[in-house]
Amino acid sequence: GENVEQHPSTLSVQEGDSAVIKCTYSDSASNYFPWYKQELGKGPQLIIDIRSNVGEKKDQRIAVTLNKTAKHFSLHITETQPEDSAVYFCAASKGFQKLVFGTGTRLLVSP
């Protein structure tokens, strides 16, 4: 079955810096890759997603890139703010069915 690896497990940056989180997946049939942000005591909130027919997608300060050949995708956050501090999860799925999640990255943005 699908396996998703995520790195780093923790990431500390200064406010205004950029943050990059990387994921790799094993099943070449996966075609949908969402990113979720989870704050303490809350459920995962979708922040951006990308489908396999697209190489890059951007939404304000957040962007995701996908390399199907290498089977990896990355989340890029620019101009980080303290409110970006949270745990971020990548996931992969086939046809919008079950999501297979990575192990999460704890992002800490210091003022």
Next chain:
Amino acid sequence: DAGVTQSPTHLIKTRGQQVTLRCSPKSGHDTVSWYQQALGQGPQFIFQYYEEEERQRGNFPDRFSGHQFPNYSSELNVNALLLGDSALYLCASSRQLSNQPQHFGDGTRLSIL
């Protein structure tokens, strides 16, 4: 427009007991998926319900069962609780065949003593 709602928010049980968790999907959604999130881990897929039937199942024992009602709401039942069942149980809803993402509720925190 209410999002995905789950109840209860917290629950404490003892080993061997049974528990039922409830989920109401986001308005317009007809598919419900359940995930288990252990502390410090990513969510793990339990199963998905659509048209009142289990459509997909993850690697969980038969102690985990579910149900979907005609109004699309869903229940997750866990029998013979083990200490290892302590986790955050998340419900996600989506609209079948819409190619739209799953939206998560805030979960039920289940603690087994």
